[in-house]
Amino acid sequence: MSLLVVGSMGLDTIETPFGRVEDVIGGTAIYCGVAASYFADVRLVGVVGEDFPQAEIAFLRSRNIDLEGLEIKAGESFRWGGKYHLDLNSRDTLFTHLNVFETFQPVIPEKYCDTPFVFLGNIGPDLQLDVLKQVRKPQFVALDTMNYWIERTPAALSRVLERIDVLLVNDSEARMLAREPNLVKAAKLIRKMGPRIIIIKKGEHGAVMVSDGTFFWAPAYPLENAFDPTGAGDTFAGGFMGYLAKMGKVDDDTLRQAVVYGSIFASFAVEKFSLDRIRDLHEEEIRQRFTEFQAMTRFIQPWV
Amino acid sequence: MSLLVVGSMGLDTIETPFGRVEDVIGGTAIYCGVAASYFADVRLVGVVGEDFPQAEIAFLRSRNIDLEGLEIKAGESFRWGGKYHLDLNSRDTLFTHLNVFETFQPVIPEKYCDTPFVFLGNIGPDLQLDVLKQVRKPQFVALDTMNYWIERTPAALSRVLERIDVLLVNDSEARMLAREPNLVKAAKLIRKMGPRIIIIKKGEHGAVMVSDGTFFWAPAYPLENAFDPTGAGDTFAGGFMGYLAKMGKVDDDTLRQAVVYGSIFASFAVEKFSLDRIRDLHEEEIRQRFTEFQAMTRFIQPWV
Numbered sequence: 148m149s150l151l152v153v154g155s156m157g158l159d160t161i162e163t164p165f166g167r168v169e170d171v172i173g174g175t176a177i178y179c180g181v182a183a184s185y186f187a188d189v190r191l192v193g194v195v196g197e198d199f200p201q202a203e204i205a206f207l208r209s210r211n212i213d214l215e216g217l218e219i220k221a222g223e224s225f226r227w228g229g230k231y232h233l234d235l236n237s238r239d240t241l242f243t244h245l246n247v248f249e250t251f252q253p254v255i256p257e258k259y260c261d262t263p264f265v266f267l268g269n270i271g272p273d274l275q276l277d278v279l280k281q282v283r284k285p286q287f288v289a290l291d292t293m294n295y296w297i298e299r300t301p302a303a304l305s306r307v308l309e310r311i312d313v314l315l316v317n318d319s320e321a322r323m324l325a326r327e328p329n330l331v332k333a334a335k336l337i338r339k340m341g342p343r344i345i346i347i348k349k350g351e352h353g354a355v356m357v358s359d360g361t362f363f364w365a366p367a368y369p370l371e372n373a374f375d376p377t378g379a380g381d382t383f384a385g386g387f388m389g390y391l392a393k394m395g396k397v398d399d400d401t402l403r404q405a406v407v408y409g410s411i412f413a414s415f416a417v418e419k420f421s422l423d424r425i426r427d428l429h430e431e432e433i434r435q436r437f438t439e440f441q442a443m444t445r446f447i448q449p450w451v
Numbered sequence: 452m453s454l455l456v457v458g459s460m461g462l463d464t465i466e467t468p469f470g471r472v473e474d475v476i477g478g479t480a481i482y483c484g485v486a487a488s489y490f491a492d493v494r495l496v497g498v499v500g501e502d503f504p505q506a507e508i509a510f511l512r513s514r515n516i517d518l519e520g521l522e523i524k525a526g527e528s529f530r531w532g533g534k535y536h537l538d539l540n541s542r543d544t545l546f547t548h549l550n551v552f553e554t555f556q557p558v559i560p561e562k563y564c565d566t567p568f569v570f571l572g573n574i575g576p577d578l579q580l581d582v583l584k585q586v587r588k589p590q591f592v593a594l595d596t597m598n599y600w601i602e603r604t605p606a607a608l609s610r611v612l613e614r615i616d617v618l619l620v621n622d623s624e625a626r627m628l629a630r631e632p633n634l635v636k637a638a639k640l641i642r643k644m645g646p647r648i649i650i651i652k653k654g655e656h657g658a659v660m661v662s663d664g665t666f667f668w669a670p671a672y673p674l675e676n677a678f679d680p681t682g683a684g685d686t687f688a689g690g691f692m693g694y695l696a697k698m699g700k701v702d703d704d705t706l707r708q709a710v711v712y713g714s715i716f717a718s719f720a721v722e723k724f725s726l727d728r729i730r731d732l733h734e735e736e737i738r739q740r741f742t743e744f745q746a747m748t749r750f751i752q753p754w755v
Contacts (some may be wrong), residue, residue, distance in 0.1 A: 234632045328538045330655070330674045351634070352656040353668070362747045364657070364670035369635045403750040437752065443666045445747045446707040446743070 149188040149380035150392040151285075152180045153253050153383070154268020156217075157225030160241070161420060163375050164233050171421035172203045174225065174292070177269030178378035182385025182412040183266075184210040185433065186278050190259045192278075196224035196247045206426065216258045216377035219221040220247040220333065236377050242387055255281040264392040266384055267311070269293050272303035275441050275443040279310050279426030287397050289313045289388055290342070291380070297324050299366045308341040312397070314344045315384055330355075346387070356406050361399065365406045366443055368436065369415035381423065392393065411436045453492040454696040455589075456484045457557050457582050458572020458685070461498040461529030464545070465724060467679050468537050475725035476507045478529065479572030479595070482682035486516040486571075486689025486716040489737065491696035494563045496520035496582075500528035510730065521558045524551040539680050540654065559585040568696040570688055571615070573597050575599075576607035578627065583614055591701050593617045593692055594646070601628050612645040616701070619650045619688055625682055634659075650691070650700045650710065652684050665703065669710045670671070672718035672740065672745055679724045683717040691715030706736050715740045 154175030161168050176193040183189050190213040197219060207214060221327045228241035253274055259298035263286040267275040275290060288311045296304050297320065308314065314337060318330060324340075325333035332358035334345045351373075356363040387409035395402050411433060418424045457561035458479030465472050480497040487493050494517040501523060511518060529552035532545035559580055567590040571579040579594060592615045601624065602610050612618065618641060622634060628644075638649045638661035648662045655677075660667040691713035698705050715737060722728045 190503050191583075329677065331675045332702060335675075349656065352653065355670075355673070362673050363669075364747050365749070365750075366659075366668035369659070369666050371633060371635045371639075373633065400751050407750055434754070441750075441752060443668050444750075446667070446669075446711055446745075447704050449708050450738070450746060 148166045148392045148395045149190055150183050150262045150264040150266060150388050151192065151255070151259055151282065151372075152176050152183065152385075152388075153192040153275075154266075154270060155225055155248060156195050156199075157248065158199070159377060159421065160226070160228040161377055162230040162241075163235065163373055164231065165374055166420070168420045170226070172200070173227070173378055173421060175381040175384075176406060177207070177444075178381035178416065179266055179268060179385035179388070180207070180212050181210055181425055182382045182416070183381065183389030183392065184212050185412075185428065186389035186408075187264070189263055189389070190216060192253050192255060192259070192441060194218040194220055194247050194251050199224045201407045202283075209341065213259075216254070216259060218254070222246075222247045229392045230375065231376065237375050238376075247335065253278050263287065264388055265394070266388045267291070267307075268381065268384075272300050272307045273298055274311075276303065279307070279436075287312050287391060289315060289384065291315045291384060292320065293326075294320055294323055297363065301358070305340060308337075311342050312344040313344040313346060314432070315380070315387075316346060317348050317380070321345065321347050344378075344402065348383055350376070350379070352404055354383065354410055356402065358399070358402070363403050363406060365410045366440065367410060368439070369443075370414060370417065373417050376417050377421070379417050382416035383409035383413040392418075402442075407437060408433075409438050411440065414442035418420045452567045452590075452696045452699045453494055454487050454568040454692050455496065455559070455563055455566035455690075456480050456487065456570045456572065456689075457492045457496040457579075458483065458570075459552060459555075460499050460503075460527055460689065461531060463725065464530070464532040465679055466545075467539065468535065469678055470611065470724070472724045473495070474530070476504070477682055477689075477725060481511070482685035482720065482726065483570055483572060483689035483692070484511070484516050485514055485729055486720070487687045487696065488516050489692025489716075489732065490692075490693035490712075492518060493517065493693070494566055496557050496559060496563070498522040498524055498551050498555045500526045503528045508534060514526055517563075520558070520563055522558070525706065526551045527550075533681065535680065540676050541679075547730060555651075557582050557585075567591065567699070568692055569593070569729070570692045571595070572688075573600075576600055576604050576611045579611045580607065580614075583611070590705065591616050591695060593619060593688065595619045595688060596624070596628075597598060598624055598627055609644065609653040612641075615646050615703040616648060617648040618626075618646040619652060619684070619691075621652050621654070625651050635661075636728065647658070648706065652687060653682070654683070658687065658710055658714055660706065662703070662706070667707050667710060668746060670744065671712045671714060672744070673747075674718060674721065678723050680721050681722050681725070686714035686720035687717040690714075695746060711744050712737075715744065
């Protein structure tokens with residue numbers, strides 16, 4: 148089945164302890180869309196400026212991503228610059244130039260309107276709601292948000308939370324949204340706001356999925372050379388939603404596999420700058436890492 | 452098989468957001484010994500003052516813990532006071548009175564000297580070495596340490612690291628000991644210092660075991676009512692070492708089960724003040740939690 152991805156697209160300038168790159172492609176829709184393209188037909192909605200490299204648009208097409216929803220607007224693309232600290236767990240934003248993204252108003256092409264799986268990237272909740280008004284009864288909707296919207300537009304966020312199936316947030320966002328320091332309680336409180344499933348992304352500590360009374364813990368892949376964490380969360384969302392769209396079902400077993408694929412794709416993404424590691428993964432590499440995740444979590448019940 | 456436990460014993464005064472208790476039993480040897488007593492014959496070496504409650508000594512005996520190595524000395528017991536912050540992840544030490552623990556010099560009774568499993572709690576590395584000189588070729592030695600010894604007595608710590616099988620530390624201690632921010636690299640560097648196995652305890656994020664090229668991730672139990680984290684790490688060590696001593700073997704499958712039991716016992720310990728939750732656990736409760744750990748980590752390979 149197909150997956151609709153709506154979110155930012157732009158050019159990033161990134162400094163890590165290991166190097167620096169300038170104007171490389173990034174943004175939610177790109178990280179998520181490319182990861183999901185390994186599993187499903189991806190339909191992308193976003194905006195870039197006329198300066199966005201043609202070669203990168205060709206790359207997205209080469210991943211079989213449908214770009215009818217990509218708007219190319221007069222002006223410059225969204226640009227973000229960030230510098231990571233030594234342990235890669237924290238970063239400073241050096242600049243944010245919204246440019247053409249400032250007036251982004253997602254328009255869903257008619258042929259996208261029946262897409263069964265929808266990922267609403269981290270944009271204003273009003274825009275996320277607007278997308279949901281344009282699509283016809285999707286089977287499964289995932290949403291990402293952040294502290295900015297939790298603090299500034301709680302009413303709109305609350306309306307969109309009522310209409311989604313899964314919320315993807317990090318641990319501090321979950322605590323802030325629920326106003327509850329205990330993550331287990333926080334997840335339960337957020338479920339009462341609407342989404343049946345909460346996925347809490349914890350970076351190097353892995354991810355936890357909370358659904359009807361059940362918990363699923365997926366580790367993070369133990370990387371010796373984490374290189375650039377930019378886009379890890381969006382890539383997680385892409386692996387997760389792409390796999391669900393491929394399978395066309397959202398039962399517990401499939402959701403757990405999707406979380407593992409999310410963690411696997413995030414681990415690949417952080418191994419190189421930008422999308423460099425996930426431009427052309429081989430099926431064998433992905434399968435190999437899945438097998439490693441099994442080996443890392445396996446244990447045997449001691450009684451019979 | 453039996454397990455020798457050497458470490459602090461004393462009386463704690465603990466404040467959490469949920470309440471306050473005064474002069475309750477605590478210390479490494481007590482938390483570890485009591486947890487391990489669910490699996491194996493525990494032999495305890497420690498020191499308390501004459502003020503240590505007789506009822507608590509009777510309690511330790513009721514858990515079948517051998518107290519021939521317990522010294523009751525003229526003077527007051529070790530006392531520690533701490534206050535936890537709202538999220539329970541950080542605390543302030545309010546006071547530390549070493550009292551009779553200040554001159555603790557572990558003397559291993561002759562009948563303990565052939566104990567096959569040994570846990571050296573967090574005391575000075577010179578004292579830990581001294582214990583290893585008194586025991587005869589133990590099968591498996593585990594050691595806990597902390598930033599204080601890593602910074603102040605690196606040479607002695609390095610000598611004891613050469614003689615142990617497993618090191619239990621938290622993530623910041625692992626980074627400090629290896630002088631390496633990446634935990635995967637840090638674990639590998641520490642293995643070169645001696646121990647074949649490193650267990651990194653990450654509190655609410657679970658624990659990771661690193662051995663010959665393999666990783667094992669155990670989650671933390673998702674507690675809605677974490678109450679008092681005091682002793683969680685020592686209780687982890689008790690569940691881990693107690694289970695290994697019970698099984699009398701340290702192959703990969705058994706080590707993984709031992710890590711899960713460590714995490715299970717730590718989760719029980721933090722549910723109430725002091726040792727209150729682990730004084731009298733039923734086998735069914737422990738087994739139930741083991742089953743929940745399996746349910747939390749289970750996922751199916753998607754291909755055949």
